[in-house]
Structure formats: structure tokens, C-alpha cells
Amino acid sequence: MTTTDYGTRQAEKGxxxxxxxxxxxxxxxxxxxAVVTEYIGTAQPVGSQHIAGVPGVNVSSATVxxxxxxxxxxxxxxxxxxxxxxxxxxxxxxxxxxNMASPGVLGPAQRQKVYRFFDQVHGEMGEMxxxxxxxxxxxxxxxxxxxxxxxxxxxxxxxxxxGLGPRSVLVVIVLSDGTVDKCSIELxxxxxxxxxxxxxxxxxxxxxxAPVLAVGPLGRSGNSxxxxxxxxxxxxxxxxxxxxxxxxxxxxxxxxxxxxxxAVETVRSVMTxxxxxxxxxxxxxDVMDRGLxxxxxxxxxxxxxxxxxxxxxxxxxxxxxxxxxGLLGPTRMNYPQALxxxxxxxDRLGARxxxxxxxxxxxxxTATDRSSDRG
Amino acid sequence: MTTTDYGTRQAEKGxxxxxxxxxxxxxxxxxxxAVVTEYIGTAQPVGSQHIAGVPGVNVSSATVxxxxxxxxxxxxxxxxxxxxxxxxxxxxxxxxxxNMASPGVLGPAQRQKVYRFFDQVHGEMGEMxxxxxxxxxxxxxxxxxxxxxxxxxxxxxxxxxxGLGPRSVLVVIVLSDGTVDKCSIELxxxxxxxxxxxxxxxxxxxxxxAPVLAVGPLGRSGNSxxxxxxxxxxxxxxxxxxxxxxxxxxxxxxxxxxxxxxAVETVRSVMTxxxxxxxxxxxxxDVMDRGLxxxxxxxxxxxxxxxxxxxxxxxxxxxxxxxxxGLLGPTRMNYPQALxxxxxxxDRLGARxxxxxxxxxxxxxTATDRSSDRG
DNA sequence: CTTGGCACTCGGTAGAGTAGAGTGCTAGGT
DNA sequence: ACCTAGCACTCTACTCTACCGAGTGCCAAG
Numbered sequence: 001m002t003t004t005d006y007g008t009r010q011a012e013k014g015x016x017x018x019x020x021x022x023x024x025x026x027x028x029x030x031x032x033x034a035v036v037t038e039y040i041g042t043a044q045p046v047g048s049q050h051i052a053g054v055p056g057v058n059v060s061s062a063t064v065x066x067x068x069x070x071x072x073x074x075x076x077x078x079x080x081x082x083x084x085x086x087x088x089x090x091x092x093x094x095x096x097x098x099n100m101a102s103p104g105v106l107g108p109a110q111r112q113k114v115y116r117f118f119d120q121v122h123g124e125m126g127e128m129x130x131x132x133x134x135x136x137x138x139x140x141x142x143x144x145x146x147x148x149x150x151x152x153x154x155x156x157x158x159x160x161x162x163g164l165g166p167r168s169v170l171v172v173i174v175l176s177d178g179t180v181d182k183c184s185i186e187l188x189x190x191x192x193x194x195x196x197x198x199x200x201x202x203x204x205x206x207x208x209x210a211p212v213l214a215v216g217p218l219g220r221s222g223n224s225x226x227x228x229x230x231x232x233x234x235x236x237x238x239x240x241x242x243x244x245x246x247x248x249x250x251x252x253x254x255x256x257x258x259x260x261x262x263a264v265e266t267v268r269s270v271m272t273x274x275x276x277x278x279x280x281x282x283x284x285x286d287v288m289d290r291g292l293x294x295x296x297x298x299x300x301x302x303x304x305x306x307x308x309x310x311x312x313x314x315x316x317x318x319x320x321x322x323x324x325x326g327l328l329g330p331t332r333m334n335y336p337q338a339l340x341x342x343x344x345x346x347d348r349l350g351a352r353x354x355x356x357x358x359x360x361x362x363x364x365x366t367a368t369d370r371s372s373d374r375g
Numbered sequence: 376m377t378t379t380d381y382g383t384r385q386a387e388k389g390x391x392x393x394x395x396x397x398x399x400x401x402x403x404x405x406x407x408x409a410v411v412t413e414y415i416g417t418a419q420p421v422g423s424q425h426i427a428g429v430p431g432v433n434v435s436s437a438t439v440x441x442x443x444x445x446x447x448x449x450x451x452x453x454x455x456x457x458x459x460x461x462x463x464x465x466x467x468x469x470x471x472x473x474n475m476a477s478p479g480v481l482g483p484a485q486r487q488k489v490y491r492f493f494d495q496v497h498g499e500m501g502e503m504x505x506x507x508x509x510x511x512x513x514x515x516x517x518x519x520x521x522x523x524x525x526x527x528x529x530x531x532x533x534x535x536x537x538g539l540g541p542r543s544v545l546v547v548i549v550l551s552d553g554t555v556d557k558c559s560i561e562l563x564x565x566x567x568x569x570x571x572x573x574x575x576x577x578x579x580x581x582x583x584x585a586p587v588l589a590v591g592p593l594g595r596s597g598n599s600x601x602x603x604x605x606x607x608x609x610x611x612x613x614x615x616x617x618x619x620x621x622x623x624x625x626x627x628x629x630x631x632x633x634x635x636x637x638a639v640e641t642v643r644s645v646m647t648x649x650x651x652x653x654x655x656x657x658x659x660x661d662v663m664d665r666g667l668x669x670x671x672x673x674x675x676x677x678x679x680x681x682x683x684x685x686x687x688x689x690x691x692x693x694x695x696x697x698x699x700x701g702l703l704g705p706t707r708m709n710y711p712q713a714l715x716x717x718x719x720x721x722d723r724l725g726a727r728x729x730x731x732x733x734x735x736x737x738x739x740x741t742a743t744d745r746s747s748d749r750g
Numbered sequence: 751c752t753t754g755g756c757a758c759t760c761g762g763t764a765g766a767g768t769a770g771a772g773t774g775c776t777a778g779g780t
Numbered sequence: 781a782c783c784t785a786g787c788a789c790t791c792t793a794c795t796c797t798a799c800c801g802a803g804t805g806c807c808a809a810g
Binding site for chain 1: 498499500532533535537538539540543545547549551553555557558559561628629630633634637639642643646647649650731732
Binding site for chain 3: 781782783784785786787788789790791792793794795796797798799800801802803804805806807808809810
């Protein structure tokens with residue numbers, strides 16, 4: 001047999017490994033990686049035979065078995081039941097993710113999709129984010145989340161009052177990040193177009209250029225009618241600033257969850273979560289604040305999503321936080337692909353926003369960025 | 376054997392009924408109704424015994440059996456297999472819906488929810504519609520769709536150009552129905568604030584008060600810089616008008632589908648449909664154009680939704696089309712409840728929009744409307 | 751025309767048996 | 781000291797069978 005001679009003595013494994021499994025010797029790592037890869041692909045418990053053959057693990061199934069038993073006792077794998085194959089635990093996935101060779105590459109077809117998307121995308125910011133969420137979900141077959149830039153660093157570019165009915169006024173503000181927010185208010189008295197015009201001018205001169213978070217009460221100018229209207233408007237503007245980021249979230253392809261999970265009950269509960277924007281936002285922020293780009297299973301401390309993994313990638317414009325993209329899927333999601341897709345889309349999105357805003361990001365940065373990804 | 380002679384002559388039931396079953400005698404109708412009601416509640420095939428007892432059908436199970444057999448041969452019921460109970464066909468549901476005693480009433484708790492919602496709801500139009508879709512899905516445990524007013528009757532109230540970057544401009548338009556639409560454009564040359572201001576004024580004077588559909592090419596005014604910008608802006612505005620209604624659609628509670636259908640495959644395909652706004656819009660419009668408020672199974676001619684029923688209710692403001700609300704669920708959905716909820720929310724929504732816009736709808740109309748529903 | 755009775759049908763469930771995948775252990779080889 | 785082939789064992793998934801029960805259609809009596 002060809003199996004007679006192999007890595008005779010790749011043996012020093014158990015020696016160098018710390019008890020809690022902070023580090024695994026090379027062969028264990030290779031086996032774990034093979035198990036995870038296989039399980040991600042098939043969703044079936046992986047037996048030692050399937051692993052014995054893969055390149056990088058040129059040992060017999062018997063050896064694999066004993067290594068797998070060790071990996072199980074260290075908490076990286078579990079058996080659904082005796083005499084079944086092994087399944088990775090959250091800890092197993094975590095090791096896999098942390099030790100992934102490359103950050104992962106998208107297939108050429110998928111990268112092409114991304115490039116074409118960002119070449120073609122146009123229209124308004126929200127629309128772009130929404131379509132980006134669909135792109136991401138398309139690439140990864142996961143549910144995707146795209147979170148727009150937080151308002152807290154945004155500056156007001158325009159304030160306008162538009163009369164809709166005699167006492168009904170729409171306050172429209174445009175922020176420097178390209179988002180438009182709006183809120184309708186009801187007045188106690190009829191307001192003429194001239195009055196609204198005057199109030200608009202007052203708000204413009206007061207607030208344009210100011211950070212949206214800095215909007216506060218307005219001093220009286222003397223014209224009490226104008227002041228009344230402007231005061232109410234200033235109030236809702238500051239409210240908009242407070243509520244901050246929550247508006248700007250787009251979920252793409254939740255239906256992917258229905259195919260990713262086979263238990264209907266799981267689908268239902270996960271989708272219910274996804275419908276609660278606040279929860280999703282805080283989940284993503286929390287993961288990012290902890291400096292992670294992947295949260296697996298219970299790592300995010302959010303019980304209803306214990307069977308899910310979350311992948312996040314920041315979007316930054318000129319070094320500033322400009323939101324994030326995220327992926328939600330089963331813990332056995334394709335991490336290399338998901339990470340690659342999330343980071344690539346996140347990068348591109350940031351570059352696109354920068355370009356659109358004509359902010360400090362230079363064309364070179366974008367170009368370099370891009371060629372490095374292509375090469 | 377008992378099998379020696381049968382089919383004596385309970386045969387003449389076929390006699391009085393028209394071949395296509397346009398009309399059913401009272402007892403058949405009562406039995407059909409009982410079967411549908413029971414099936415809606417339990418999702419289990421309904422046997423003759425369960426029906427024999429219900430008020431309105433005070434006959435023995437044997438009689439019910441023969442009537443059910445007749446109903447089956449007329450196409451109102453089917454048996455999943457011999458010696459199972461009966462399940463309504465689409466035709467059966469159709470009869471049920473068309474002959475429902477009342478348009479259906481919501482339970483007091485649910486009506487209370489609706490009233491509270493419309494008392495408390497505030498903020499901008501889109502937000503209200505979105506929250507309404509959640510309300511509806513809450514009330515009915517179906518996926519809900521709320522479609523905003525079509526733009527085609529809307530008049531432009533305001534046009535504004537806001538500079539975001541040196542060559543990046545956001546076109547913001549406010550329509551008379553309270554919606555705000557926006558689109559960013561890229562210029563080939565840098566534009567100063569003054570230039571944008573001038574172009575804004577030009578667009579304002581040209582288009583404010585005009586129906587959004589009437590926006591067309593702009594004549595030259597002489598100042599070519601201003602004209603260039605204004606022309607591009609006019610173009611995107613007319614595009615916004617064209618794309619019309621598609622922006623304004625809100626889907627609430629798609630996760631309900633995951634509990635309503637037990638087959639994961641069905642969940643996936645239906646949800647995929649729901650993610651395609653265009654399709655949903657045309658579906659609702661189509662059903663409404665055919666003068667229906669319910670489309671059951673294959674009635675809507677949309678194969679992927681053959682196992683679904685769609686309930687729609689128009690939203691009208693002062694007699695004009697102002698969108699619609701819809702519900703999507705399994706064909707065995709609770710039609711009385713769904714119809715009642717959809718119509719009630721549709722009505723209230725129309726009244727609320729009217730009130731907000733201060734349009735021709737008088738306070739009385741609203742008040743009457745409301746008390747009639749309450750009484 | 752209705753109803754109780756009866757024979758029949760057929761899906762769902764429970765139990766037994768089997769095949770197969772996978773394991774842990776051990777003895778032998780390098 | 782480690783790897784590997786072989787082997788006995790375990791346990792799930794699947795099949796087959798029997799059976800229960802809900803439900804039906806038909807009939808004969810009221």
C-alpha cells in the first residue's frame with residue numbers, strides 16, 4: 001500500500017499543546033480544519049474515513065480517529081451520538097476561523113459580481129445600501145445586513161420646511177453623508193408658505209454646517225410666528241439626531257434563512273429577530289466593539305441566535321466609521337467565503353461612499369485598494 | 376353482502392344543482408362553511424363526525440357524509456386520500472368567502488390595538504406605513520404588505536438641490552402626498568453653492584405645483600451652467616415619477632410565513648417572492664383591478680403562490696386611490712379575520728393620511744367612519 | 751329524506767430485524 | 781514511540797409487518 005510510509009513522526013503534538021487547547025499541534029489543526037470544511041459542505045457528521053484522504057492529513061483513519069477523540073475531549077468536536085461522525089463545536093469553528101490560512105478569496109465569478117455591482121450602482125444612498133445587502137446575500141446565501149453611516153458624525157447640509165396641508169408641515173433635512181431624513185409635524189395654527197419660508201431660512205442659517213447632534217433649542221428672533229414654527233422643527237431635528245443610526249439598516253435575503261436551517265422553528269425565531277432593527281444594530285455594534293469580525297453560536301450572548309454565526313465587516317470612509325455590513329447564517333456557514341465577501345463589499349462600499357461624497361479619500365487610495373484586491 | 380345494492384337514488388342532488396355549482400342549497404352551504412371553519416382552525420382534514428354536531432348542521436354524520444360526497448363531486452372539497460376527512464379546495468374557500476355572513480369582525484382586543492395604533496402613530500409617512508404593516512401582520516399572523524400612494528396623482532411641493540461633494544448633488548423632491556424622494560447625481564464639473572441655489576430656484580419655479588408625471592425636459596434659460604444642472608435634475612425627477620409606486624412598499628412580518636407553512640420549501644419560495652417588490656406590487660394591483668378583495672390559490676395566476684391566499688383592501692383618500700394594504704397567508708388563512716383587519720386598517724390609514732394632508736376629507740367623514748366601525 | 755349500522759380502506763404508529771457507517775481498542779510493524 | 785490494520789461493538793436509519801382507528805360508502809330501517 002502507499003500508506004506504508006507517511007509523516008512517520010509528526011508526533012510531537014501532545015507535548016506542546018496546553019491543557020485548554022489554546023494551541024493545537026499541526027496535525028490536529030489540519031484534521032479539525034478538514035472536519036469543519038467537510039461539515040460546512042455536507043452538513044453531515046464527518047467520519048474518520050472521509051478525513052484520512054484529504055491532502056495535509058496523510059494518515060490512516062485509525063490515527064484520525066484517535067486524534068478526533070482527543071479533539072472531542074478538548075471540546076473542539078462532538079458526536080451527535082456514539083458511532084456517528086463528528087461535528088464541530090462553536091469552539092471548533094472559532095479555531096477554524098482564527099487559523100484560516102488566507103482571509104479567504106471569492107471565486108472569480110463572485111468577485112466579478114461585486115465589481116460589476118459597484119460599477120453600475122447609482123441612485124440614492126439608501127437604495128445603494130439596500131442593493132448592497134441583496135448583493136451580499138446573493139454572494140453568500142446568507143441573510144445580509146447593511147448598516148448605514150451613523151448620524152452622530154454627520155453635518156446638516158440642508159433644512160427645509162414644506163407645507164403639506166394647512167397645518168401639516170414636513171421637515172426635511174439632508175445630512176453630509178447623503179442621507180435624507182424627514183418628519184412631519186402638526187402645527188396648532190395655519191401656516192402660510194411665507195411663514196414656512198421664513199422659518200426655513202432661520203433654521204438654515206442656524207443649523208446648516210452644524211453636527212446634527214448639536215441641534216438644540218433655538219433662541220427667539222423676535223418674530224414669534226416664525227419662532228414658534230422653527231422651534232418645533234428644531235425639536236424634531238434634534239430628535240432625528242438622537243435616534244441616530246437606527247433608520248439606516250437594510251436586510252437582504254432573509255429567505256435564505258429558510259434554506260439554511262432545516263428546522264422551521266429556528267427559521268421562525270431567527271427571522272423574528274431580524275425584523276427587529278434595533279436588536280440587529282446593537283448585535284452588530286456589540287460584535288464590532290469587541291473587536292471581532294465573527295461571532296459564533298453563543299459568543300454573542302444572544303440566546304435566540306445560539307445556532308447562528310454572525311460575520312461583520314466595518315465600512316469606513318476616510319478612517320471614520322461609516323456603518324458596517326453583516327452576515328447571518330447557521331454556525332456551519334462558509335466562513336472563508338462569508339468573511340471574504342463581507343470584507344470586500346464593506347471595503348468597496350466605503351470607497352464608493354467616499355467617492356460619492358468627494359471627501360478626503362483620494363482616488364489613489366481607491367485605485368490601490370482595488371488593484372490589490374484584484375491581484 | 377351489503378354491497379349487493381347501492382346507489383339507490385340519493386342521486387337527485389345532482390339534479391337541482393347547476394353543473395358548475397353556482398349555488399348550493401342551504402344545508403350544503405352550512406356544511407361547507409363548517410368544514411372550512413374547522414379546517415382553518417385545526418389544519419387537519421375534517422371528518423363528518425366533527426361537523427355533525429355544530430349548530431346550523433343538526434343532522435347525523437351519515438347525512439353529512441353524503442352531502443360531503445356531493446360537495447366533493449362538485450369540487451368544493453377533496454380528500455387527501457380515501458378514508459380521510461375532507462379539505463376545502465380553492466373553490467370551497469371561494470364559496471366560503473363569498474357567502475360569509477358578516478364581513479367579519481375583529482375581536483375587541485384587536486380593534487383596541489388598531490385604535491391605539493392610530494391614536495399614537497406619528498412621524499413621517501413612510502414610518503407610519505411601515506408600522507402599519509407590522510400592525511396588520513400582528514393582528515392576523517400573516518405576512519402583511521402596505522403599499523403607499525402611487526406617485527402618479529401626486530403634485531410636486533418642493534424641489535431642492537443639495538451639494539454633498541464638489542460634483543455630487545442630491546436632488547430632493549417632496550410630493551403632495553407627503554413622500555420624499557431623492558436621488559444623487561454626479562456632475563461633470565464642480566458646482567458652487569450659488570449655482571445649485573440658482574438651479575434649485577429654476578426647478579422650483581418650473582415644477583412646484585406640477586404633477587410629478589408631467590415633468591419633462593426643461594427649456595434653456597440662458598445661463599448655461601444653471602441650465603446644465605437643472606436639466607440633469609429634471610431628468611432624474613422625471614425618472615422618479617416614472618418608477619412611480621415601487622418605492623413605497625412595506626412588508627411586515629414575513630417571519631409569520633415560517634409558522635403558517637410547515638413545508639420549508641414553501642416558506643422559502645413564498646418569501647423569495649415577497650422580497651421582489653415589483654412582483655408584490657403588480658400582484659396586489661392585479662387582484663384589485665379584477666375587483667376582488669381576496670385571491671385564493673391559483674386565482675391570481677401566479678404559480679409560485681399557488682398555496683397562498685392574498686387579501687387586499689384599498690386605501691383611499693377622498694375617493695382617490697392612495698395605495699392598498701394586503702395580507703399573504705396560506706389558503707387556509709382565517710378569512711373573516713383577515714378581511715376585517717385589512718379593511719379596518721385600510722380605512723383608518725386612508726383617514727389618517729387624509730387628516731394629515733388636510734385634504735378635502737372633512738373631520739365628520741372621519742368621525743362617522745370611525746363610529747360606524749365601532750358600533 | 752334521515753339515520754344507525756356495517757364492512758371496508760388506508761394512513762400513521764409501533765415493534766422487530768437489518769444494513770451500514772462509524773467508533774474504540776488492540777496487536778503488530780516500523 | 782507512533783502508526784496502522786483488523787475486529788468487535790454501537791447505534792442510527794431504513795424496511796417490513798401488524799395493527800389501530802378515523803373515516804368512508806352503502807344499505808336497510810324508521
